[in-house]
Amino acid sequence: MMKRIVQFGLLVLLLAHGTCPFFLRGEDGNPFVSDNPFQIKNRIDEILVESLRRKNMEPAPLCRDEIFVRRVYLDVIGTLPTAQEVLAFLEDTGTDKRSRLINTLLERDEFADYWAMKWSDLLRVKAEFPVNLWPNGAVTYYRWIHQSIRSNKPYNQFVRELLTTDGSNFREGASNFYRAVTARDPETLAETVAQTFLGYQTASWPEAKQKELTVFFSRIGYKETAQWKEEIVFWTHQPLDSQDVVFPDGTKGTVLPDQDPRQVFTDWLVSPDNSAFHRAIANRIWYWLFGYGLVDPDHIRDDQPPVHPELLDYLSRELAEAGYDLKHLSRLILNSAAYQQSSLSRKDTGTEVVWFASYPIRRLEAEVLQDALSQVFNVPVSYQSEVPEPFTNIPARYRTISLPDTSVTNTFLETFGRTTRDTGLETDRNNNITESQQLFLLNSTEVNTWIQKFVANRRINGQVFNGQRSSDRRQLLDDIWLTILSRRPTQAELNLVAEEFRDRTGNQEQTLQDLVWALLNSREFLCKH
Amino acid sequence: MAGNRRNFLKQTGLGILGLPFIGDSFYHRLSYADSSVLPESGRTKSGKAKSVIQIWMWGGPSHLDTFDPKPGAGRDYCGTWDKPIATNVPGIEISQSLPMLAGCADLYAIVRGMTHGSFQHETASYLMQTGHQPGDGLVYPCLGAVVSKIKGHDAGYDLPVPPYVVLTTSQGRFSESGFLGTKYKPFVTGGDPNQSPFLVSGYVVEGMTEERQEHRRSLLNSLDIFGKVHHENQWVGEVGTARSNAYRLLQGDAVKIFNLDTEPEKIREEYGRNWFGQSCLTARRLVQKGVPYITINYRGWDTHKRHFETLGRRQAEWDRGLSTLLKELGHLGLLETTIVWWGGEFGRTPKIGWDSPWFGGRGHFGRCFNVVLAGGGFQGGRVVGVTDKTGENIVSRPVYPQDLLGSIYQMLGIHPDSPMPNEKGIHVPMMPPASDMGRLTEIMG
Structure with a gap:
């Protein structure tokens, strides 16, 4: 507890003095820290603010x-x-x-x-x-x-x-x-x-x-x-x-x-x-x-x-x-x-989110994550039912969120806890984080193959990165970040990429793959936030 | 049925209060969750089995063409397979298509009186894997998930491979973990153990070096800004923990366990150089390390059409794989503590459909069929139950799914009548009461 308070205090101090590590600074485009004040937009907000005030709480800034x-x-x-x-x-x-x-x-x-x-x-x-x-x-x-x-x-x-x-x-x-x-x-x-x-x-x-x-x-x-x-x-x-x-x-x-x-x-x-x-x-x-x-x-x-x-x-x-x-x-x-x-x-005391004084972070649902991966890496997924009475084949152009029936499934959806539809309870969907899920994302042949193709498809004139014009390089990175994280890279991230390519000139293709892999495995990608 | 559950629920006063993830703590913090106490797992002292290898004959294998041949029933029942072979146990005969298994019948018991009466895959699979009748509003976990709950991480299990492993594709049909939740689902390997390398999902990626793996990890650490900014957030913390655990698995011995290339070529040949044989070998390696539950999900036994052609092609493969597995477990001294359970959701119609569109096919048959049990204290060289001369009815000693599964639980030291441990406050016993004829005491040591 003490440790938490100290850490938190440190964070506030750092933010106040602008000397914090790059990832906490707002000014270089860190998208998570927002200066937009909470503005009442409709009746929901009036009620929320009043209710929070009685609990001595304030809503978070607008994202x-x-x-x-x-x-x-x-x-x-x-x-x-x-x-x-x-x-x-x-x-x-x-x-x-x-x-x-x-x-x-x-x-x-x-x-x-x-x-x-x-x-x-x-x-x-x-x-x-x-x-x-x-x-x-x-x-x-x-x-x-x-x-x-x-x-x-x-x-x-x-x-x-x-x-x-x-x-x-x-x-x-x-x-x-x-x-x-x-x-x-x-x-x-x-x-x-x-x-x-x-x-x-x-x-x-x-x-x-x-x-x-x-x-x-x-x-x-x-x-x-x-x-x-x-x-x-x-x-x-x-x-x-x-x-x-x-x-x-x-x-x-x-x-x-x-x-x-x-x-x-x-x-x-x-x-x-x-x-x-x-x-x-x-x-x-x-x-x-x-x-x-x-x-x-x-x-x-x-x-x-x-x-x-x-x-x-x-x-x-x-x-x-x-x-x-x-x-x-x-x-x-x-x-x-x-x-x-x-x-x-x-004030992150852990209770704000319970009172909706911030937007709750949670994992993408199994189907949504499957579609997100499919979209990012441009790998269509098709489904077949295991049950021959009658066989159901869902062509790859259909998205996972549009599958009518949970009897039609795959290992990915099961691993990521899609709803079983056994009980009709909201909790039938399991958004737990498990080691098996992490193993899949961190180190599976599927993910690796997708990343290889993703990088290979982005070569310009046969060049992966270093040989490209600087404007092309920037565009490539913007595109990668926008595709995976829905934002542009921050200056700090760009510096880090530059460092990577400076230090590992040997295999640029692998360097870029590793960067894409890291973005994919970041918690930012895995959740709604 | 439903009434029973209602009574259970009434005792808790709340019913199924399944709360969402994070929601668990979310709602707890607002104190509107119940404070039900987890029941004890109900271990018994008698069982000595430590692991189970379940060979799941997906689709339902024919009992007549495996361990309950009916040579006297004529061509409409036997086709051309009417010459069963003697085993090394006097008096026990099995299908002529299983000569290697005939040579080691002393190692296993044949249960010929299995029955549940369901002729549909999904219900029959559920019955055979959970031991529970459907329809009381709950979906029960299968045996593997329960073992994973009782002998897995919650009980201090700390091996580099998850406690419940399925080779190599998931079973489907129903949710294996039932109301226990995703945490107790099996780890599904993917890949093909007969290929080199065996690309076990999450463990083995072709061309990935340890050095690169390490570099990636540190890169992720620098790039996961979101995680750092939100370091106080509970969800963010949980992903971090799962990630560290995954790395612990990934960098431990697991990769070595799944590397079959270190096995002598002679052993690999004995198991058979095919998916099934090498799956058996993988299962043996996992058991050696102490993994408590392994399912080999062996597809392709739903032989409605051209049944004999399919079996003619495929029986030799598992005859070899299974017999080698049993013998090797025996030599290694592991058979005493390892239950090998072979069987599917039902048998197949004894009477053959010769006409179009079946061309010598067998349909679903849930009235009587067979399973095989070996090791873990089950006595080999035994037959339980007798079916009539066409294999269509049980003459003596019916065995219901709850009897079979209850017996396996007992041998594992898990009391089948104790409450099912779970985090949702559902108060139900592990198994329904045994049938009139009871559990398989005649072969239980």
């Missing part, structure tokens, strides 16, 4: 443009910006360029791909074990999800369709909701609905309350057809034992004998008065953009207040008033100074 561009690409479209995209943004002199970029990204095809991936995690789109949707069912389900996101279907309608669609798993995508479970008893279905749309863990409820919820899902039937692995989901029309029902918030209702209990439940669920419904989704969107929820999205409960209660209240009201427009909510968050904070908090 610099090169940090913002990389971050917003990764968070909104799950895709690394190309060198050209970074440059276009940096060269844009408009004062509203961040908002314009946000709007552009929200309309990109990859937005639908990336957010469909998140939804498919929650809705357990998986052909194989343990949910067993089967390949055709999984793809039909995925297409419905993707199309819903692409058209920005209002969230209340999206949920209504999921909860009330009957029909064939091969034709009606949303009908797969009740098939994407590990068991089909009404208890499991009820648990799944509560977890997915309300963030409730009903296992901790009193038994009587669990039973009240289960009733709504007790009249769902499944039948096979003559087509292999096709299945029809339907309402059995069998009346409930009692017309009187109780909703999870304790209000009472009635299910008439000719009414589908799921419809009655859904009417209650998506009603504008049901704040639990909008709070759960508002928190989830926050979770998706920050990596952490204002509450634990997998387990919302009364005895655990949100980090900034007024903020969650505001976001959920805003969503309901905007007609459940999820893009509107994302846009609001992305445009806030809260989202655009630096990942370096003002």
Whole structure:
């Protein structure tokens, strides 16, 4: 502890006197230290600042443009910006360029791909074990999800369709909701609905309350057809034992004998008065953009207040008033100074990030990292399912974030902890850092081969580096840095490169490979920051 | 089923509170996580096995054409393979395609009464590798992940090779580590042990020198500005730790362990100069070093079509590899502490499909099939269970996945009825209760 304080003190001192090591100086273009003050941009910021003030905290400065561009690409479209995209943004002199970029990204095809991936995690789109949707069912389900996101279907309608669609798993995508479970008893279905749309863990409820919820899902039937692995989901029309029902918030209702209990439940669920419904989704969107929820999205409960209660209240009201427009909510968050904070908090005591007084650093998700590597090194990845019923082949032009089904996978994705889609919990995705992952990045034939090609493709007139004109050399380095780290090299980094080439004149190709390797293995590349 | 889990969850009062990475500490700091205490791993004193080599016959090998031949069943069941051969244990006969294994039947036990009734790869694989029935809302870890949890890093394991190694490609089908999480997933080697060098992902890169490796490391150190600027950040610290650990692995003996070129050529030939033989040899080297769980993921046994052509081409390869492995483990005195487990997710239909499109094929068959167990205290030269004259039904001694896996756990000194250790506060036993016939006590020393 003492050591930490001393180190921190030293850092402050060094920054103040401008005598710190090159990597900590702001003036030579170190992009991580920002002088942009936190400016209130919308209501989110007002609430955040006020809430932080009560805790004696201040938000972090706004991040610099090169940090913002990389971050917003990764968070909104799950895709690394190309060198050209970074440059276009940096060269844009408009004062509203961040908002314009946000709007552009929200309309990109990859937005639908990336957010469909998140939804498919929650809705357990998986052909194989343990949910067993089967390949055709999984793809039909995925297409419905993707199309819903692409058209920005209002969230209340999206949920209504999921909860009330009957029909064939091969034709009606949303009908797969009740098939994407590990068991089909009404208890499991009820648990799944509560977890997915309300963030409730009903296992901790009193038994009587669990039973009240289960009733709504007790009249769902499944039948096979003559087509292999096709299945029809339907309402059995069998009346409930009692017309009187109780909703999870304790209000009472009635299910008439000719009414589908799921419809009655859904009417209650998506009603504008049901704040639990909008709070759960508002928190989830926050979770998706920050990596952490204002509450634990997998387990919302009364005895655990949100980090900034007024903020969650505001976001959920805003969503309901905007007609459940999820893009509107994302846009609001992305445009806030809260989202655009630096990942370096003002006083790094380790607790700022918990209160969103800085932007949380976390690893790129498995699929996003795979696509980022694929883009940087220009190596397409293609996927085949291991299961021959029927074989699925995904051509290399499809990105990993657009894979419909987690049964189609590879060793990389497994090593980097892609979601198993076993439980539908956010924590099903494992963003842990492991030795196996590090071994792959530090020392694998794959990575080495990519780097060799990357460097070989950048020769100019057959020259690797030293023989080139100085302007070409600078351009080459800019391109490498922009492609991998989405920023230009700092002066200190340029000096270091020059030193490398001076000291190791023997094999320039290897020198450049080693530099690329180091950038790839830097923590800056591996995370959202 | 689901009800059972609900009861377990109720005991904890919370259910599966899986919290995200960093989130773990993130939420802990806000104190809204539960403080469930990890149960004990439930080691027993009786088991003497230290390692397992699992030869996973991906796709499901035919029981009739391996260790349960049915010569009297006629051409529709045997094809032309109707002359089983005697082994060196009187009374035990196996397929005519496995002459070398016939010469060492005293080293292994054949379990002919395996059953679970599932005819689908994914469910059957899950059953055979976890011992649990699907459908209770949890996805259990497979045996290798559990061993990695109990005998791996959490228990002070400190070898330069991860505790759970898969040769050479991942199994797929289901998540091996189940609810235990990524940390307990296997290390998948990639590469081909029959090539020189065996390019083990993360360990061996062609043309990479130690000197260059060192230079890269120092270069990374100077260039990782982000890491330095954010040195107080917890995530940044965790990557740093994982990186140092990876370097420790990379610069340790692991590279030597995977270097098969140091084996005498004669030994390499005995195992067979092919992927499977050299995988067996690699497994033996890993066991010698003390790696507790190795899976050889041996693909290509889902022989719906032209079954006999495929087997005619491939049986000799594993007949040689497996028999050499068993004999060599015996000579080295390692068989007593090493369980070798051969088998797939199910067997194959005894009745042959002669017509188009099968042309002599066998389908999936989960009603009865066989596995082989050797070493680690399991008695060799034994047969457990009897199937009928066509190999379609069990006549005596059915063995269910939980009996088989429970027996292996027991031999490893892990009590199958103890709670499954995990960090999520899920309270479930390691294995479901054994079936009526129980674990394989008849061959357990």
